[in-house]
Amino acid sequence: MRLYGVTGWKNSGKTGLMERLVAEITARGHSVSTVKHAHHxxxxxxxxxxxxxxxxxxxxxxxxxxxxxxxxxxxxxxxxEPTLDDLLAQLAPVDLVLVEGYKRDRHPKIEAHRAETGQPLIAPEDATIRAVASDSAATLSLDRPLFDLDDTAALADFVLREVGL
Incomplete structure (x- = not known):
């Protein structure tokens, strides 16, 4: 099963990014399921x-x-609480499962980041974060790809390349 995550701190834009990625990737003809972790x-x-x-x-x-x-x-x-693997085993087969949250799990992820939250980037300390999508990407310096948080097409291209679709 192809799996890719979106992670980040509260109010960083994770859910909006997930929503846009699902719409973009399904519009390209791929089947997508999602898993969302809630801490509450x-x-x-x-x-x-x-x-x-x-x-x-x-x-x-x-x-x-x-x-x-x-x-x-x-x-x-x-x-x-069931593990992410336990939950994935319950899903019907699809081309891609997008996971929101589960920042401590070891699957590949994009970090959503909004400067206004005042939270630091998670990416520098987490090798599973393969790219960062931020509203301040032009001001960040990282050793991995940086995207504008609203550049859904480029982010979808990146995820699909990463998972081989």
Whole structure:
């Protein structure tokens, strides 16, 4: 499975970059899935809905299905958080999986960076970051490719070259 990540600090532009990359790469005819890591508790279900009621009653997994989509929710109930590899094993085959977050995992990544956050670059200390996409790329100096954060086409070209597509 071809895998590429987007990482960076909070408010660095990761989600916007992911969204643009998915749109660009799928427009080029490739199938893409995504994995997003959340550091906080989240709920994809709505209180009072049937699926919420099933989960709230104690179901370990709740599978919703319609003619348009399916969604499988797994309640960990104290079990350890699954690893990225565990989660990838659950995905259907696609040309490329884009991963947002998981900055400590060892897959190749692009770092999203916005100067206004005041956060330092992660890239100088992390060899898995193969390029940086920044709103201040012209002012940065690194030993790897630098892109403008909004240059989606060039970033997509880079990722597709990196994974051999």
């Amino acid at each position: 508790s989240f709920d994809v279900d709505q209180k009072g809905r049937d699926s919420y009621r099933h989960r709230d009653a104690g179901a370990r997994q709740v599978l919703l299905a319609s003619r348009n989509r399916t969604a499988l929710m797994t309640e960990l109930r104290g079990a350890p």
